[in-house]
Amino acid sequence: MSELTKSPYDPLLQVQKDSYRCGKCMLCKFIDHNEMTDTDFLAICPSGLRYKYEAYYASGRQEIARGLLEGKLEYNDRLLHILFTCTECGGCQVICSDQGNKNPLKTIVALRERVFRDELAPLPEHETLIKSMENYENPWQQPRARRDAWMRKMKLPDPRKEKVDTLFFVGCTQAYDPKLQNIARMTAEILEAAGVKFGVLGKDELCCGSTLLRMGNYDAYEKMAQKNVELLNSIDVDRIITSCSGCNSVLREEYEELGGLDAEVMHSLELVDELIQSGDIKLKNKVNRKVTYHDPCHLGRYTGVYDAPRSILEAIPGIELVEMPRNRANSFCCGAGAGVRTAYPEFAGWVAGERVREAVSTGADTLVTACPFCEQNLGDVKQPKIELVDILELVRESMG
């Protein structure tokens, strides 16, 4: 047990080596140099770009971890601001992990877990979400009975009662947010049209636990995730798809630590791309738009899905795809992730504004993405020069 934390378990001890190994090369602040084209868009770290001080970059947060481990720092409110303005976008991680297997993102996760164990977190703004998770098993304070509201007019099979190949894991945000329920409906409609045999869990679907994990409440996350792993592994399907990037990364990557899921996990875009390539989805109508694609962090950097969305866009007749200066692994976060939009809406809005500014710089008339959180946050930016749409909207429009 570390003497420097009240908790019997100090998560920082797990990342101590990485913290000390930070070589202060400062590469974690920028995109890959091979991808540098526009001096206006070189930054990769949203909090560092906004607050500038070293502590708001991965390199500075490593020093904070060291200071806490050595007992040279005492907890204060500023620490919480530094930790919880990180969107955990993984931009620093991409570049740093190439330089000798260091792991800044792990340090940030460990710092959050530590302050949560020592009862400095959750932040007041996060408390509602966490209580909602305890009471309703979703972060949005919505009753379980309304979880299937998005599919009220649809008749979708329950995979526990009817044999299907695929389970569509909808996720809390698309299930409850009236503005985003259409993404869940579109996913279901497209799958139906392509002849995919799929089912949904309706009211019995559980939250993936992402909210708890990103806010540092690891114990509660583990319980929730374990319950979910057991539920999902009890269902006989070949694959689980989700159209939420957050659920996608948790189901795919994080559950591995808990033994993993038996079925293959895919993002809905990967399946849609396969169905387009196989001819099961026919894109007939022209969609005359010049689009740029925003890679959601949890779809791109967390699970490496970069090609499928681009392949879909290229397959839609009439679409011209132009890349933003920061794309794929070098994509700039929308600013919503890891509870930032809830706790620091002004900062989250500033980051989204930066990303939309970059999108506008390409000359595109449409900003396309594939994540409910990105859509919420980017959608709040008032920018008449560019329209924000979900990629599935374009697919459906082309399918007719």
Place this chain on the structure above:
Amino acid sequence: MAIKEIDLTVKELYEEVYTELKKIVGEEWVENDPMILIGYSRDQSLETAHNPNLVVLPESTEQVSKILAVASRSGAPVVAWSTGGNTGGGCIPQRGGIICDMRRMDKVFDVDVENMSVRIQPGATFGKVYIEAEKVGLRNAVPSAPASVSMLSNYLDKGVFQVSNKYGVGTDSILGLEIVLPDGEIVYTGCLSQDNYGSICVEGPGPDISGIFHASMGTMGICTQMVAQLYPLPKFEDIVPSRCDEDDMERVTEFLREIAREDCTIETILFQDTYLGMGITMNHDGAEIIRPQLPRHNAIVYIGGETEEEMEIRREQTMGVLERTGVELSPDTMLELMKSLVPWERCFKIIQVTPRVERMTGCFELFWFNIAMDQAPDMARHFEKLTRKNFADTDPEKSDRPYPYELATFYLQALEFGRSGMLEMDAYPNQGEPEGVKRGLAMARDAIPFILEKGGQFDRPYGGEQSGFGWVQAPLLGTYFELLKGLKHHMDPYNIMNPGRLGITADQAGV
């Protein structure tokens, strides 16, 4: 507020300075919270971490001037911090004080195509400047440092570049400076000394006082603007990898000198096996796998020209030097491997990450000095001996290795057409492991007398007070050092600018 007249406690002093600085830069850009301060406590070196008392982020030369005026009145030390990648403890606030974080001043003002130069601020990185220069067919001299590093600081700190075999060190590429002196006055040198000078004046005017700021590590003022030379970007380019065995230091040294004299290359880099292994595989494990396939020394020659024909002439010249010096051309498979694994089109231009950074296990001790080329083989062999002494692997499973290669290395480069050389020896202990730090410092103690005895010259005042390695050259400099102390005292009477550097103690500084 004047510390010399009023007996303030340190806490009261910094509270007053904090209030003053807020008036200059605004509340958002000055901080005294320990969570913020600790981010400025360490760099790449073995130097002990130390926090500043305040951090301030100016956005203009005028603000820097006002900050230094406040510091000067209060006696608070000031350490300038551009991008924080210093390799010698240069921006660790050894005595606390104010960190002047220059990252908000990161503009690349203009690229002067005709006069092949660029005007930049301290926060502008090599990567950023490279992109702007590349647009007009030019390039900056790029050091063996990442694209994230401040070009201005690296040039001022006499950075050694891959092009140094022709053009010399960083300070040789400086055309003009804007410097804020310790009392807040602003001085302009070289081409910036007169409004309409363009970029044609390199030094002076007249007796050149800009040298007082070169390699001064922020001890004479804060540089807020620089005009620097740019170089042509070849339209055609290729690499010629060559190889040399472990015991052939004489041969590889001769090759480096000859290739520099021949003036047929754009850049030449000597990689040791571990360096090249890391460069190709980008990680320690991969380097260990590939290392046995590599010879100890790998000289990578970068050639190019305005036309393909010109490049081929350079290739022939390079082959001639290889033949004369008996250094072998690497097999084609090596070239193919490098081209397939390394984004080599840019790896000589802007370095994302150097093998040095890839090797980092926490920090490193660095000996970087100039030396006559013919001394280099002896010196290198002596370093091997010291490395074995201080870093011998005690793990019986690895006892076949003289020392873990990831823990130490050396690097040699010819400067200015082979007139002299730069030898660097690095050790890479982890700061979290006291034993490693002890070994690193012990090696430094062993190495320094030998370097000085052989005529090696440390031209930068690296090293901190805590490790005991200040500017090791200082005691040997006699009248030169006395004059330097006098100038320092005249310019910075209260020794506020990065105190502890230059080998000048508080007493000597007259405080």
